[in-house]
Amino acid sequence: MVTVQSQPLLYEHIYTDPMNADFAARGWPPVYSASTSSRIIIVGQAPGRIAQETHVPWNDASGRLLRQWLGVSDEQFYDPDLFALIPMDFYYPGKGAHGDLPPRKEFAEKWHPKLLAHMPEVRLTILVGAYAQKYYLAHQAGEKLNGDGGAFCALFARVFSAGTPLAANCSLASA
DSSP: OOOOOSSOTTHHHHHTOGGGHHHHHTTOOOOOBOOTTOOEEEEOSOOOHHHHHHTOTTOSHHHHHHHHHHTOOHHHHTOTTTEEEOOSSSSOOOEETTEEOOOOHHHHHHHHHHHHTTOTTOOEEEEESHHHHHHHIIIIIGGGGSSSSHHHHHHHHHEEEEOOHHHHHHHHHTO
16 A cells, blocks of 8 residues: 655645635545655646545556656655655546546646745656646746747756656557
């Protein structure tokens, strides 16, 4: 059984935020992991049903594939001093007609900058999936990517964008 830290960075602030009151009323804790010592951030979509039920981020088939792809053990992946696991929303958004519903747009806008401000040791951010890529590549790069390319190189040195592990695995299997 995989376990994560009991109180990630800013946990009480996030849990008691009025924007999360409906989830708190259900007894759902925010599902993420972060520390002031985290060196690598993995930004994904939002916890799936299994992750929400177990309170462990990436605790599903896509998480196993991601850990395999990264070449890290469960112990390394769930060590908050190595990896911060910060989805675009820290709560399972529910089931839609064609998969899970999207994460709430305002969640990352409110909480990611606050978390990142307390994480000075971060050296790499890995964006997994379209929601994370769209948010970070559009918001973080913005107009900075125009010009001589120096800003692009600086951004690329800190951010790596990847498709979802499950989708990547499926596309390799059909090749």
